[in-house]
Amino acid sequence: MKYLFGVDLGGTNTKIGLLSADGNILLNKSIKTNSEMGYDDCFNRIAEVIKKMNIEKKIDENDILGVGIGIPGPVLHQEVVSFLANFPWKKNLNVAKILGEKTGYRVKVDNDVNVITLGEIWQGSAKGYSNVIGMALGTGIGGGIVVDGKLVGGFQGAGGEIGHMTIIPNGKLCGCGKKGCFEAYVSATGIEREAESRLTVNKNNKLWDIISKKEGQKVEAKDVFDAAKLGDSFSLDIVDYITEYIAYGLSILLHVTNPEVVVIGGGVALAGDILFDGITKKIKKYSLLACIDDLQILPAKLGEKAGIIGAAALVVNR
Numbered sequence: 001m002k003y004l005f006g007v008d009l010g011g012t013n014t015k016i017g018l019l020s021a022d023g024n025i026l027l028n029k030s031i032k033t034n035s036e037m038g039y040d041d042c043f044n045r046i047a048e049v050i051k052k053m054n055i056e057k058k059i060d061e062n063d064i065l066g067v068g069i070g071i072p073g074p075v076l077h078q079e080v081v082s083f084l085a086n087f088p089w090k091k092n093l094n095v096a097k098i099l100g101e102k103t104g105y106r107v108k109v110d111n112d113v114n115v116i117t118l119g120e121i122w123q124g125s126a127k128g129y130s131n132v133i134g135m136a137l138g139t140g141i142g143g144g145i146v147v148d149g150k151l152v153g154g155f156q157g158a159g160g161e162i163g164h165m166t167i168i169p170n171g172k173l174c175g176c177g178k179k180g181c182f183e184a185y186v187s188a189t190g191i192e193r194e195a196e197s198r199l200t201v202n203k204n205n206k207l208w209d210i211i212s213k214k215e216g217q218k219v220e221a222k223d224v225f226d227a228a229k230l231g232d233s234f235s236l237d238i239v240d241y242i243t244e245y246i247a248y249g250l251s252i253l254l255h256v257t258n259p260e261v262v263v264i265g266g267g268v269a270l271a272g273d274i275l276f277d278g279i280t281k282k283i284k285k286y287s288l289l290a291c292i293d294d295l296q297i298l299p300a301k302l303g304e305k306a307g308i309i310g311a312a313a314l315v316v317n318r
């Protein structure tokens with residue numbers, strides 16, 4: 001049997017998994033990233049965990065196919081990380097080389113949402129498909145674009161940064177400094193902003209009933225969907241607004257890459273049918289028939305394990 005390692009490097013925690021070549025997680029461990037201690041320290045500790053896992057499973061070194069690692073930032077040629085969002089590490093860090101030297105294995109690196117998309121193709125909702133768009137709807141929006149089985153990284157590794165596509169010229173301000181970005185509208189943060197602004201003028205609704213009982217009275221995206229599911233017309237209208245923009249943003253991508261499957265993950269996707277039905281219905285309005293004929297829009301399947309499985313998928317992906 002052959003084996004691979006998947007590493008999910010996060011801002012707070014780093015998950016490391018040992019997988020069989022057919023995608024089963026055999027061992028997994030979470031360690032603190034402690035990025036403030038420097039990259040050398042962090043990669044030393046990751047290499048140490050990998051070594052211990054090998055010993056625990058008594059694996060022959062020759063049966064290890066390699067290590068894949070997902071990173072929050074743009075990555076060049078699956079080797080060099082241009083920069084890591086919120087890490088005090090130097091720019092243009094050759095993570096493939098550094099971790100390769102520390103472990104002794106071949107290492108492939110990619111952006112975390114790219115990696116998750118590959119994982120969904122290898123073991124999740126998009127299993128077996130080679131033209132896929134992955135979208136993570138969380139605090140921000142991340143994207144992974146796979147065309148003919150290959151991830152689109154592009155010139156500077158920014159391919160798939162769909163959260164910062166302008167969908168409204170001079171629209172709402174985004175965290176990146178631009179205006180009108182996709183994620184300013186439909187990320188969890190965008191949804192919360194929209195709900196809060198509407199609540200300032202109308203509190204006669206089920207969403208306010210939910211929020212007013214909470215400590216701090218802070219809106220979370222989930223509350224909007226929960227109230228909408230109770231039939232609250234105020235919240236249904238917000239969901240309508242969100243699904244409209246998701247459908248619109250996705251339709252742009254459909255015309256560029258013509259995927260077979262769109263996989264949507266992240267916290268917002270947990271809203272379920274109310275979100276997916278809205279997107280599926282509205283996307284028709286913005287898309288050529290050839291772009292939506294037989295298109296499937298599916299929730300991501302791998303959940304918490306997506307980072308590890310996806311990183312390992314890098315090793316088996318050409």
Ligand SMILES: [Zn+2]
Pocket residue numbers: 163164174175176177178181183
């Ligand atoms: Zn932006």
